Each structure stands twice: as structure tokens, then as C-alpha cells.
Amino acid sequence: MHSLQFTTESSSHGMVERDFTVGEVPGVLWSPASGSGPAPLVLMGHGGGAHKKHPAMLGRARQLVTGCGFHVAVIDAPGHGDRPRSARDEQEIAELRKAQAAGEPEGPIVVRYNARLAEVAVPEWRATLDALQELPEIGDGGPVGYVGIALGTAIGVPLVAAEPRITAAVFGLMWPDALVGAAEQISVPVEFALQWDSERIPRDAGLALFDAFASEEKTLHANAGKHFDFPRCEADSAARFLARHLGGAVTSPA
Amino acid sequence: MHSLQFTTESSSHGMVERDFTVGEVPGVLWSPASGSGPAPLVLMGHGGGAHKKHPAMLGRARQLVTGCGFHVAVIDAPGHGDRPRSARDEQEIAELRKAQAAGEPEGPIVVRYNARLAEVAVPEWRATLDALQELPEIGDGGPVGYVGIALGTAIGVPLVAAEPRITAAVFGLMWPDALVGAAEQISVPVEFALQWDSERIPRDAGLALFDAFASEEKTLHANAGKHFDFPRCEADSAARFLARHLGGAVTSPA
Numbered sequence: 001m002h003s004l005q006f007t008t009e010s011s012s013h014g015m016v017e018r019d020f021t022v023g024e025v026p027g028v029l030w031s032p033a034s035g036s037g038p039a040p041l042v043l044m045g046h047g048g049g050a051h052k053k054h055p056a057m058l059g060r061a062r063q064l065v066t067g068c069g070f071h072v073a074v075i076d077a078p079g080h081g082d083r084p085r086s087a088r089d090e091q092e093i094a095e096l097r098k099a100q101a102a103g104e105p106e107g108p109i110v111v112r113y114n115a116r117l118a119e120v121a122v123p124e125w126r127a128t129l130d131a132l133q134e135l136p137e138i139g140d141g142g143p144v145g146y147v148g149i150a151l152g153t154a155i156g157v158p159l160v161a162a163e164p165r166i167t168a169a170v171f172g173l174m175w176p177d178a179l180v181g182a183a184e185q186i187s188v189p190v191e192f193a194l195q196w197d198s199e200r201i202p203r204d205a206g207l208a209l210f211d212a213f214a215s216e217e218k219t220l221h222a223n224a225g226k227h228f229d230f231p232r233c234e235a236d237s238a239a240r241f242l243a244r245h246l247g248g249a250v251t252s253p254a
Numbered sequence: 255m256h257s258l259q260f261t262t263e264s265s266s267h268g269m270v271e272r273d274f275t276v277g278e279v280p281g282v283l284w285s286p287a288s289g290s291g292p293a294p295l296v297l298m299g300h301g302g303g304a305h306k307k308h309p310a311m312l313g314r315a316r317q318l319v320t321g322c323g324f325h326v327a328v329i330d331a332p333g334h335g336d337r338p339r340s341a342r343d344e345q346e347i348a349e350l351r352k353a354q355a356a357g358e359p360e361g362p363i364v365v366r367y368n369a370r371l372a373e374v375a376v377p378e379w380r381a382t383l384d385a386l387q388e389l390p391e392i393g394d395g396g397p398v399g400y401v402g403i404a405l406g407t408a409i410g411v412p413l414v415a416a417e418p419r420i421t422a423a424v425f426g427l428m429w430p431d432a433l434v435g436a437a438e439q440i441s442v443p444v445e446f447a448l449q450w451d452s453e454r455i456p457r458d459a460g461l462a463l464f465d466a467f468a469s470e471e472k473t474l475h476a477n478a479g480k481h482f483d484f485p486r487c488e489a490d491s492a493a494r495f496l497a498r499h500l501g502g503a504v505t506s507p508a
Binding site for chain 1: 461464465469470471472473474475476477478479485487491498
């Protein structure tokens with residue numbers, strides 16, 4: 001088992017930001033600036049083509065850390081952020097760009113590419129969680145949540161299915177094809193978002209993935225608009241959902 | 255035009271509660287206890303078999319009044335609360351009970367009965383809104399919202415379609431059959447709730463009603479569970495939705 005090595009530490013936006021590695025995998029841990037007792041941990045998955053410190057990650061982290069008092073960790077997915085792309089990554093990305101340029105369906109390529117990334121990323125996440133729980137400010141008995149849409153869902157669904165320590169999850173914006181089997185094994189509370197008029201993921205495909213979760217408590221948020229119209233208020237809703245299920249007050253970010 | 259007559263006034267739960275009549279129609283107006291300047295008004299529709307002061311109405315009112323600083327008005331639907339039932343009301347209710355007891359579909363009866371109530375209730379609501387806007391603490395230029403599920407949706411959809419003063423609405427838990435035409439005329443922001451495993455309203459029927467709204471900004475909240483599992487957190491969500499669109503801070507109820 002690899003332990004967690006912190007590489008840099010800084011403070012901004014009311015959070016302490018610490019870069020870390022677990023083995024070869026680079027990550028970032030955001031924590032409340034005012035040191036406190038053990039707090040819930042949220043694992044956050046970034047989107048395809050993004051990375052651990054993408055502005056969307058930073059914005060969500062700020063809500064969860066300064067609004068809820070949680071720790072938030074993100075790791076770079078394989079071939080993303082500070083990690084090298086393999087020849088096969090390059091090939092899949094080239095195929096994706098080609099399909100997009102030609103106006104052909106990108107679903108089959110994204111589904112296959114993301115499923116391959118998930119195979120690598122799930123054990124990386126589990127090792128990262130092991131290492132994070134060694135930290136005294138997190139500990140190994142506290143609540144753990146997951147939030148990630150698009151690629152963050154392609155990796156998150158098999159992760160949450162495999163990982164009993166994660167007790168609430170927020171997903172969305174992904175095709176069901178590679179994920180239905182894992183979703184059927186998930187019974188923790190789930191919030192799932194889709195875009196009602198998505199030009200990428202057919203409406204019925206999004207509804208089918210939501211339907212597959214075995215969770216007794218699950219909620220679908222479907223918003224009018226296309227893929228990139230995904231509304232900012234869903235990040236607020238995700239923070240409230242995680243606060244409700246992991247414990248902790250929600251206040252407006254400072 | 256009938257003016258509004260207040261009949262009783264009391265205070266509880268941090269709200270001023272004033273019963274009123276507009277013509278023959280009895281209603282209740284809940285307002286912030288600390289007198290303030292003009293504030294947004296939310297019209298609230300109760301469910302079938304309920305009435306203007308049903309606990310669900312009181313709970314939602316408390317969130318909107320003490321949490322958002324709004325005024326909230328509810329009127330009794332025809333044949334509900336303090337209003338007499340007609341012979342035809344009695345007949346429809348008897349048919350509904352019979353269908354429920356026999357395990358037969360109640361949809362066709364509810365749809366027909368509620369559509370008839372809406373024909374009467376929509377002009378009553380519009381006259382009530384006229385009269386409420388004569389009050390100095392409401393005024394005729396402020397934002398107006400609507401929230402109502404089940405019967406509150408059967409009445410609310412044609413009301414919001416007809417009433418340009420209402421600029422945001424929360425609906426849910428109703429069959430689309432009598433409402434699609436009116437929903438297609440609604441373009442203000444809408445939040446719509448349905449129960450994913452409803453034993454009463456088929457999933458596709460609920461999705462079809464959500465789909466019909468012409469609103470550029472609309473959001474569907476579908477929760478796992480049967481009709482009466484409708485979760486309490488949707489009332490919180492409705493309050494936040496109305497606060498976002500009508501203006502006003504949201505704080506936790508006192």
C-alpha cells in the first residue's frame with residue numbers, strides 16, 4: 001500500500017489546498033482553513049478533458065469545504081491533468097475529435113474510452129481513500145461521499161459499487177451502456193442529473209441509467225437545455241444532498 | 255370586482271395569519287410577523303381532499319414566510335375546506351372511492367373531477383390575486399409565484415397559463431391528460447416533481463407533463479418511491495426555487 005505524500009501546501013478562498021501523490025497518482029486535498037476535528041470526506045471526479053484543479057472542481061470544493069466543513073479530494077484520471085497520455089489515450093481522443101467534427105455520434109467512443117479509464121481509476125481511488133483515511137483530520141470511521149458527472153460518473157459508478165465506505169453519491173450526464181450492471185449494485189442514496197434536451201446523450205439513455213440504481217433513496221434532477229447548459233444550481237443541490245447524507249450544516253460559502 | 259375582507263387575525267410560528275374572503279371564496283394570508291416593505295407573494299394550491307390550512311400548507315407557508323420573507327395565500331378549492339360540496343362533487347368523490355376500493359385506475363376520475371374544479375377555481379384565483387394586490391403590503395407590481403402539487407397542479411397549470419402576473423411556478427404529481435395544452439402555453443421557470451415508482455400516475459405520464467411546459471428554464475425532480483413517499487425535502491427545494499426567481503434571501507425557518 002502506498003502512503004500519501006504531500007508535495008505543496010497553500011491557502012486561498014478560505015481553504016487549505018494540499019497537493020499530494022499516492023504512488024504515481026497526483027491529487028489535491030482541500031480542507032477547512034480553520035483546523036477542526038474529523039470531518040466528512042468527499043471524493044470528487046473531474047470531467048473528461050479536465051483535471052483535478054479545473055475551475056468546476058475548485059468551485060464545487062469551495063462550496064463543500066467552506067459551506068459544509070468537509071474535506072474534498074480529487075485525483076487526476078488516467079491520461080488527464082499531470083498524468084501522461086498513453087498512445088491508446090491519444091488514439092481514442094483522436095477518434096472522438098474526428099467523430100465530433102463529422103457530426104457523428106460520440107457515445108460509443110466515450111463509453112468505451114471512459115470504461116477503460118474506470119478500470120484503472122477505480123483501484124487508484126480505493127488506494128487513495130485508504131491513504132486519506134490514514135490522516136488524523138479524516139480518520140477511518142467518518143462518512144465518505146462521492147460527486148462526479150460525465151467522466152466522473154463513468155469512474156464513480158463502478159467505484160461506489162465496489163466501495164462500501166462511500167455512503168452517498170452524486171452522478172449525471174453519462175450514457176448507461178457500460179454502467180447499468182454497477183448501478184444495479186448501488187443502494188446508497190444517489191442524486192442524478194441529466195439534461196432534458198441533450199444533443200449528446202439521448203433522454204431515454206439518461207433515464208435508463210437513473211432507473212438502474214438500486215437505491216431506495218434516489219432523486220433525478222432533469223433540467224431543460226443542452227449538454228453544456230447544465231445549470232450551476234445543481235452544484236448547490238449536490239452540496240446540500242451530501243450535507244444531508246454525510247452530516248454537517250450547509251451555510252453559504254464565505 | 256370583490257374586495258378582500260379580513261375575518262380573523264392571529265400570530266403563531268413567527269407568522270401573522272389572517273383569514274379572508276373574496277366574495278364567496280374563503281382564504282388565508284400568512285405574512286411575516288415583523289412588518290416590512292412590499293414582499294413577493296406566493297399563491298399556494300392545496301391537494302385533493304385537503305384545505306387551505308392543511309398541515310402541508312402550514313409547513314410550506316412557514317418556510318416561505320419565515321424563511322424567505324414572502325406573503326403566502328391559499329384559498330379553499332371548490333367543494334373543499336369551508337366550502338360546500340355540490341351533489342356533483344359528492345358523486346365524483348363516491349366514484350373515486352369506489353374505484354380505489356376496487357383497485358381500478360383512479361386517473362380518469364381524478365382528471366375529469368379536477369378539470370371541472372379548475373374551471374371554477376382559475377377565475378376565483380385571479381379575482382383573489384386582484385384583491386390581494388390592493389393590499390399595501392403586497393401592491394400590484396411585485397413578483398408573484400405559485401406552488402401546488404396534485405389538485406394544486408390541476409388548478410395551477412391553467413391558472414399560470416392564463417395569468418401573466420405569475421412569473422415562477424412549482425408543480426407535480428398529476429396526470430397530463432387535461433393539462434398539456436395549458437402547459438404548452440407556460441414559459442415562466444417551472445420546477446416539477448414526480449414519484450418515479452408511483453402506483454397512481456404512470457412514469458411516462460408524469461414525464462409527458464414535464465415535457466409539455468414551454469419554459470426555457472424548467473427542472474424535473476423525480477424521486478424514488480410511491481405517491482405518498484413524496485419527500486419533504488422537495489418543499490425545501492420549492493422554497494429555494496421560488497426565492498431564486500422571485501427574489502429574497504432563504505434562511506432556515508425560525
